[in-house]
Amino acid sequence: MGKTWTGKLAWATLLGTVGSVAGACGGTVPGAKDAALSNVAVPLAAQCTRINPDVGPVRADTHRQGNAVSLVKLDGKTLAYVADEDSQSIHTIDVALGREVATTAVGGSPAQTLVLADGRVAVTLRDKNAVQILEPGENATDALTSRCTLAMPAEPYGLASTPDDSTLLVTSGWAHKLVALQVDTLAKKFEVELPREPRSVLVDDDGERAFVSHLVGGRMSVVDLTTGKHEVRDVSLSAKGISPSATRGGGLDKWRTGTQGYALAKVAPVDKLPPPATQGEIPRAPDKLPPKKPAPPQPKPKARVLAPMVTVDPGDPGVRSTAYYGDVVQGVPRMAPMVSVIDPIAERSLTKSVLALGDRPSRQCVLPRAAAVRPSMGRLYVTCLGIDAVVELDASGLDPARLELRRISVPSGPTGIAVDDSTGVAVIWSQFDPGVTIVQLDKEKAAPVSVAVRYTPSASAKQLADGRKMFHQTDDSRIASDGVACAGCHPDGREDSLTWATPDGPRQTIMLAGRQTSTAPYGWAGKHDNLPDYVAETFRRLGGTGLQGRDLDMLLTYVQGVPGPARDNVNTASDQNTLIAHGKELFENEQQGCATCHMGGRGVDKTLHDVGSTASADSLSKYDTPSLRFISGTAPYFHDGRYDTLQDMLKASDHRMGRVLHMSQKDVTALAAYLETL
Template identity: 40%
Template sequence: MARWPQSAALGIGVFATIVAGAACSAGPAGSRGTLARAPTKVHACARTQPHVGAVGYAAALPDGRRERVREGSQVVLATLGPALLAYVADEDDGTIHVVDVQTMQERTTFDAGGTPAQMVMTADHRLVVALRDKAQIKVFEPADSAVGAMSERCAVDTAAEPVALTVSPDDRTVLVTSGWGHALAAFDARDLRRKFEAELPREPRGVVVSDDGTKAYVAHAVGSAMSVVELEEPAHRVRSIALKGREERPAKVRVRFARDLGNKVKKVADEPRERTSCQGFALAKSVTPEGRILAPQVLVESGDTTVQSSGYGAENGRAAEISDVAVVDQGTGNVLPASLSVRPPLAGGPKEDGECLLPRAAAVDPVRGSLFVTCVGSDSLIEYDAASSAPHHVQLRRWPLASGPTGLAIDWAAGRAIVWSQFDRVLSAVSLGRGLEQELAAAGQPVIRVSLSRRSAQPETADLAAGRRLFHMSGDSRISSDGRACASCHPDGRDDAITWATPDGPRQTPMLAGRLTGTAPYAWNGSGKDLTEHLSHTFGRLRGNGLDARELDALLAYITQMTPPPSAVAADAAQRARVARGSQIFHSAEAECASCHGAGGVLPDGVKHDATGQPAMEFDTPSLRFVGGSAPYFHDGRYASLRALLVESDGKMGKVSHLSPADLDALEAYVRSL
């Protein structure tokens, strides 16, 4: 089975009541699942052989300055003598591949020691690797080898699920974002001693540092915002930049619904509507012009949740999701309004040239002045004008790629992009039509591909491989009529933090990974007795044509075996005691939590309950696994935090009014740990 795929599955309503969604709410201390951290021995991570092996990629800029790459990726370039090497992080195999870019031949591999997400090379040419499953970053240094091998130096603990890396412009600091741990940590680049850790909104991904080194900009897979962390302030203040799109709507009379009832109550006119944003996996810094952060994302029209919809989200054939590249000014933190503009036509599915609905990697070419983005689902590499105020409206070129392009590096000296396609296990060299690659382009070979080796004793089965591709397939009429993929609503197998308009009223997207097995029936109203029936309902509401039996089996195999987020680990004895006390309360007869959600909140009772105080509205009981990382809560996302859910639903779902503040803290800590 593939580890840590870049998304997740199904349609909008998979379980039921409290679970789902995703908000940018921060939990109490210890809620990030941070491991207890042993101090790193001084200089344990430092380089021992300073003049041996591969050297990090550097090349001349248009103004003559030599610059090196400081942003992390699943593909890192380096030189070894006359050879250009690509180090490729293989999440599925737990290895780092070393490939000669000129010959496109694999030289060697070495064990990453876990599931490698991004990598970055320090100024002294050590390779820092984020191990997603280990809550660690690991440091390798070049070995005295002609093939580009590396030897391990040390490993340092991080918050749960480190996913992205960058190095500060002065080369003194390595920064790492932790997705499930919602944190940004800074480490001394010399010996990897921790400098600080800042708590972030949920699901942080890509990170870059401003040119002056004072701010870190962080993308988020959900939440319609970018985080800015003040690196030089003692408190390392975190602020948010809104990344919502906006489009004007003609006035139109619609019928609105009360919050919990299906009856029509009044008529109002539509107003200009914002589009929320998600799929913020990657960031890049513009070089020409300087001072801009480029953020590929997707703008979403979830529909008017106060009215009845015939499907999920946008009505009248309008595209629910469109691609976008937000542009943020480094100096002011302001977003260029044009970069969030939504232009007509919006009707129907993706354009003929294809929307990038699942952007996963981004890099700039400072020679050409272009932004390159890899798109999972459409399996393509897109070149945008990085100097435009709205790059997504100035698409220059696109190239077809192997399935699942998740890693990208630009060799701007030779005019080529190096792309790692995780699903097909293929590394591609894409000619950009300049320098050493002009002959290939003229010969009709703009893309050269090589399949990389696999060491795993249990390779991914055909069904799982096919299911993963189906799950991420955008623009597929079998799934939806408007281009949405399963992964559009369930990035990384989780949720998009969005409450959608549906035929049943507002419904929030639930998390999938680790929650499907044993939790039937499905959908908030429990209408799907099994996953097959639920998928059929979902495809229908997305106006998709549906899958044949073989394809459906493959998709089911994949979504039921997706790797869940890492389990939380209490950071200290006090937190462990708090969680233990919370478990007692959860399973007590007085609180009545386990009576519906089962022991440990894992296997619910499969019964619909009135959880709103409105007898006409009953909802299936959800699993509570990983609920601490999936706010907001309830079928309509009305509760922004777990504390609000516990307190404001008292008497409708369990009982907490008898608890002291300390016991309420303990119950919340326990639920977060599930």
Template identity: 40%
Template sequence: MRAAAPTALALLISCTPAPRDAAPPAPSVAAAGPTPPIIAAAGPTPPPSCARRTAGPAPAPLDPTHAGSGVALADLDGRTLAFVADEDDRALHTVDLDARAPLARTPLAGRPAQVIVLGDGRVVASLRDRGLLEVLEPTGAAAPLARLCLVPVASEPVGLAMTPDRATLLVASRWAPALTSFATADLRRLGELPLARDPGAVVASADGRRAFVAHAVGGRISVVALGDGGAPTSARELPTDGVEWRPRAALSKISSWVAPPVPSGAARSAPAGRKGLRAVQAPAPVRVDRRGSQGFALARAANGAVFAPIALVDPGPGTNSGGYGAARAQTAIDHIAVVDPMGERADVPPVSTHLGTQGCQLPRAAAIAPAEEVLLVTCLGRDEVIAYDARARIPGQTKAAGSARDRELYRARVGSGPTAIAVDSARGRAVVFTRFDGELTILPAARAPTSAVIRGPRKELSGELPVVVLPRASRLDEQRAEGQRLFHAAGGRRIAFDGRACASCHPDGRDDALTWSTPEGPRQTPVLMGRLDGTAPYGWEGDKKDLEGHFARTLSRLGGAGLTAEERDAIFAYLRAMEPPVGAADLTAEERAAIVAPPPAGAAEAGAHAALAARGEALFNAREAGCSSCHVGDELTTDGARHDVRSATRFEAARAFDTPSLRFIGRSAPYYHDGRYPTLLALLDGVDGTMGHTAHLSAQDRRALVAYLESL
């Protein structure tokens, strides 16, 4: 019959916008011309090298925790430089922070996710769309960086970090989930360890014996042991799921005063001086189990503790609901998990108060001002930076049951799309990259700043934050730029009544690995990247013939105020521009010449896996298996029909489900319309006779079928 009710559609995409309108960089900023040949054309071709080639002063990295970010700070001859990874411009920008002036723009071989400055002044950028690291060298503060070499790494490298001795570079890759380590001296690969899906940010422990890796979905933090040589050897996963104690209504007449939850059987009394309130017996608060999500950021404190800003999500009871998630409740709330220095546990205490729609639902970057012990978190969609007290046991939860207004120090309003932050401790400032605007914002990194436009529950200050506009040579067209902004718009009520953004459930246009309560029953989040066109009808029930109708129903169920047709089409244009990352094999001749220290060929292992996948493809298309009767065409998308595969439960409103596309299926666990199968192998073992026929296959043939599906 057909393969699979539900698989979350795609998985990670390097959320990279497609075509762009060219625009020349500002003439006052040095820009790199045509890429010079990296290898001499005449005579024997020397092997490429990542070593420094320029004598003289080199930038000294300023981050004491040696963590990468979209912004890396360094000191060069008394000047503070910022190297900015601009994914939308496919370039690194060099900015003089003291003069607040852009100095140079260096085009790269791909879209940089993060950048880090090595101990000897070389600069490394992770190219998330190419499966490469690009190593560069400053030749002068005002000149574009010299491009030294390209280093292959697992597909979609995102997070970068160094060990405290600066001898080992750690790289977290999302598309092919892994942590890879390199020797910083020559970028020689030391080892690679597969991880759970969607790893992103990474930071090394203070003793250099382990690495902490955040996962964008799945609600976990990986603690990876590093061997004596720096190679990753094993990983443990710490859950970041949490609990919220939601108070029941306990007062009559006036409900503006809400006391902290009290033990069952105790009485709650009104504060002195309050009129119109009468004490009543306080019913026991309601326990709500929440799933960790949006794990994009990590920051390590001086004491070794690692802070992980996350969202805690209530996807509902797993049955039916009026929308997506619990009915009329705050579905996603902001929180901060704290991992102890030894990586033994992730402390996610119960939540008793939260900021509702004003919380940081899409945290994307974090940094610590060590002298002030302030944790700074960038909030995508709200265009804010929130400062938390890093001295607290759990920043953002300073009291067991305090006011939501006590959960932060202050907020700073910044430009659109804050995706990166770095701290200059010596000068008491932080630098924020706002990707959608293409700007750097400089703000004070202090517990009680005395100037700048900073707003929040505790501070109302006046002034103006310094802003540096980056001289981009390319940018998103107007429609896609608007779609990018709307897709990440959090905190308002146009998309959802509780402030959720599109990116709350579809980070980077992919899926959140969650199963939500819906009016039809439990439904897994589908991936959007690569799935908008050619996959009609829409919805797990296949009851919407066009994308516009499906989108309208989604907003209705989210309780959003709505968008205009032009805004809706802008979101569609933004999503259609998304493409999956490619591997390091897709290189130009010039790029191949710049490859250094390629990974071991592993020809025998690669050949065996290719043969296994080829066997799986033959099985997939065999009449006996029946997979290709529903998943048809080159893209293995859909037959456009609904099928009853005997998967409906008592919570289902319908028994037949739409045939999903299999594109990127290997990167979208869990599987089925309700996420009941954690792996593809478990799915094949569980659906024989209802979705194709697999019981007759040997264990090896089932592994072959999985290998083929994972290659799609």
């Protein structure tokens, strides 16, 4: 149904411009060397290769996985490349000196960087639907230079390369695809369709499987790299919430789904046990035991895949709950942190239980964003928005989230981390209060070093950024009594794909990003004509006391300004364009009646309608016409999430919400294709 990525490449060359570059956040980056996009088309292989091979930094680790922070080595020094999505630049940090030594402006908002085997740096430009390839200079103070830029399906995010460094993998969040590129030529090897909202990707040590995290859905995808089919297998990350009050079959130990699947990491269990004693007490046992055989030498264990996430209990949407957004549950909180441990061979999560003792701890890592490991110590480091900290976890556990060893506070908005295993140095990037924190992990008393970066946001950009911080604020009793943040249900300003139980009946989370302009009234019931009132009611429903004044203004600014996903900018096949055009005609045709309520496709008629969607638990029968903007990526559909696909929804709601049954399958397909462009 969706557009097909044609694989054509858009190219950029080094412009060599030195000057200030406006960032997405709006602002200036003094002294940044511009490696921005251009439309210069040049031969592929020549343009993407290194101009000066064998000079400059080389990668510092063997993880071969993208992150907002990547480490490189140059003449014994450690440098960090930091992807700053607000200033749209890559900051080069000298870790030993603790300062920024170079700044490279890139062509969009960078999400992740990955250092290739030859020292080139791949960067996903999330808002430009592109991957940019950059080359380092000879010196640490040299800015990166752009070699080429490749068009990608909408919203490229995660990066990884195979163990043989031959293949570069790129996830595309909004287009829900994984693209594989040949590293030497950067030609496309294959592309596979994935479930919604893929984010990070990594490849197992054998190069046989790629593991992909998903922002929503409580799932992981495994892509087979061994055959040409590249089969995509689904791994459920759902887990049972178990608490002292839980009883088997009692309803409390039910399966929970998950969200916030941004990050991934892999680490092999570390044998921390001492060698077995030669003489020891033979335990006494009542029964005779067989004689012990000498143990064969143990093979090296496979690296496990670790997926930091949040498990969620949205309540039973089929029943009116006694409270909003999940019911009163005396057990595991409705949002609880978890690190799912995936058996890479079985392709199955080992973490099937979320344990709680009935308490409700505060300042939990419920907005995990990035992860890194320290293999020699068996440690997992997760950056957490909301609490603005990095948590150090023991990766050997069944759920490392239970095994928090320490917590390192960092400036607001930590979205990237890299760990140098050999030196025990962690480099953390904070996006909201832009800055790099360098932590000596092995030195207890060494205070972290904070490094400011070169960026001054404009006033409007700052206002948006302040609102973003408020949006991700956890443990704020003004917002919710249990400490959840706005971003808990609206990751990236979008929606969690969940249908929540409420006293009014089931309510699916609505996407906010790019949708809050001209879509009043707000909420499924359309009770509020202005956003402040609706937000205030949401806080009340969450048990919060409410925001006032500047804090509320900041939040509303962000909610109204959070950008929607970038559209595909790749060429679409002409037949697809024809199909979309036909779908638009059908949509606007009175016989179908779609545009009567959904004015212009994205608009709304500000009216409640009974479209026969009343669920058994509903207290209302009429619902506000929702905006169809970005509808292709917000499944499931209807206020109770009853339809998984647009076509299901169109067919099932015939004559109650438009008329489509008289249409041919080809027309329905065309209509759905048009809806996906909204």
